[in-house]
Amino acid sequence: MTNQDALKQLVGQEAVKFIKDGMIVGLGTGSTVKFMVDALGKKVADQHLSIVGVPTSKRTKEQANHLDIPTKDLDEVDHIDLTIDGADQIDKNFQGIKGGGGAHLWEKIVAINSTKNIWIVDQSKLADQLGSFPLPLEVIPYGSHQLFQRLVARGFNPVFRMINNQYVTTDSNNYIIDLHLHQIKDPQNLALTLDQMTGIVEHGLFLNIVNTVIVGQENGPKVLQVRP
Numbered sequence: 001m002t003n004q005d006a007l008k009q010l011v012g013q014e015a016v017k018f019i020k021d022g023m024i025v026g027l028g029t030g031s032t033v034k035f036m037v038d039a040l041g042k043k044v045a046d047q048h049l050s051i052v053g054v055p056t057s058k059r060t061k062e063q064a065n066h067l068d069i070p071t072k073d074l075d076e077v078d079h080i081d082l083t084i085d086g087a088d089q090i091d092k093n094f095q096g097i098k099g100g101g102g103a104h105l106w107e108k109i110v111a112i113n114s115t116k117n118i119w120i121v122d123q124s125k126l127a128d129q130l131g132s133f134p135l136p137l138e139v140i141p142y143g144s145h146q147l148f149q150r151l152v153a154r155g156f157n158p159v160f161r162m163i164n165n166q167y168v169t170t171d172s173n174n175y176i177i178d179l180h181l182h183q184i185k186d187p188q189n190l191a192l193t194l195d196q197m198t199g200i201v202e203h204g205l206f207l208n209i210v211n212t213v214i215v216g217q218e219n220g221p222k223v224l225q226v227r228p
């Protein structure tokens, strides 16, 4: 296991300490969350916990089911106590970029329906300012090349996300366009602009969402309380 993976595993294990018997828990997506779901599967089995997971992607649902963690879809629950998710970049004001794995649409819907949100990251994800990580947009395939040109015209440096010359598609069968912005001086203003562009289903700016960040560091996980 790489050193970075070891840090991800430690934050994943730390995060499941926040999960108590009876909770409905949003399960994020990504390589860090994968370690958390592994730890949760073990906790559920060892402590005979009665919890329900609400997965934010098909791959997380598959992993949870494989580990015998009961899951429900978002519309089958009446609340979510806590969601634990990863992040691609977090700035000094605890605003985040998500969607490096293309899951930010479902993740954001689950996050805004959760009483509390915890992000688990290794220390490489912390930055003064957002933007060195490309900002993902989930876009409707229909007319996406026209949208792309509008993004070019705004100087947003868009790139369709492709693998082996094929468009990457999300769990909702949409495309991803990554904006190579390098720096985002005003995340709120950019979010408003993107919210208003027809064809963008959701962008990866997660603003004023996280309550607690758990950072994996060499000397152990650090828990940062951001907002109540």
Ligand SMILES: O=C[C@H](O)[C@H](O)[C@H](O)COP(=O)(O)O
Residues within 6 Å of the ligand: 028, 029, 030, 031, 032, 033, 085, 086, 087, 088, 098, 099, 100, 101, 102, 103, 104, 107
């Ligand atoms: O779309 C993916 C999600 O937003 C992930 O939470 C994010 O990309 C972080 O993933 P990882 O833990 O693999 O760096």
